[in-house]
Amino acid sequence: MSVDHAELGRRLRGRRAALGRTVASVATDAALSVPYVANLENGRGNPTVSALDRLAEALGTRLVITFADPGTDGATPAPPPSLLEFSRSRRFRREVGTLAGLLGEDDRTVRGMLVDALAAVAAPLRRDLDEADWQRLLDALVLILGHPAEPAP
Numbered sequence: 001m002s003v004d005h006a007e008l009g010r011r012l013r014g015r016r017a018a019l020g021r022t023v024a025s026v027a028t029d030a031a032l033s034v035p036y037v038a039n040l041e042n043g044r045g046n047p048t049v050s051a052l053d054r055l056a057e058a059l060g061t062r063l064v065i066t067f068a069d070p071g072t073d074g075a076t077p078a079p080p081p082s083l084l085e086f087s088r089s090r091r092f093r094r095e096v097g098t099l100a101g102l103l104g105e106d107d108r109t110v111r112g113m114l115v116d117a118l119a120a121v122a123a124p125l126r127r128d129l130d131e132a133d134w135q136r137l138l139d140a141l142v143l144i145l146g147h148p149a150e151p152a153p
Contacts, residue, residue, distance in 0.1 A: 006043035007078070013041040014079045015059045018087045018115040019108055029058035060112040079119040086134040087115050095142050102146050117141055 016026050027037040032051060039045040040055075047055075049065070056063040079087070086092055092114075100110040118137055122129050129137075 005040075005045070008047075009041045009043040011078045012037075012055065012059075014084060015061065015112065015115075016041070017084050018079050019059065019111055020088065021059075026055065026058050030054040060109050061116070079115050080122065080128055082128050082130065083115065083118055083122065083134060086131055086138075087111065089131075091135065092138065095138060099142060099145055114138070114141060 016023065023038050023041065024034050027034045030037070030051070031054060036045065036051075037055070040047055049063070053063045096107050096111045096114060099105075099114070100107045103110060105113075118134065118141070121137055122133075
């Protein structure tokens, strides 16, 4: 099995940063040590599936293990730095709070859901988006999630 530890570390750190969490808080929620989680974020170590599952839960997501054909990875994209910066903005936090209330979810879950969705939408564009781009994409997601269309008759 080939595991790209550096990519795993980038994904863990990106998810944690997007949620505005510290290594210590994630490690505590996952019942893992801070050095262990920090080492994983730095591309070191060989985590067990159990540890990754607990980290995923602590980060408000789920662990998905797939068997992929050679040459494909089937993974969701890691959030780009410009998205991580945007996710710390006042506007993003306000929209997270609004949607959390509408969806009946906690802020952490909605924040992770939005970051994942924005990263997935932006990945095929193959360019780094700026704050205005992220705002427009966020507006579209808020419109769709906050105001669902009426069901067809």
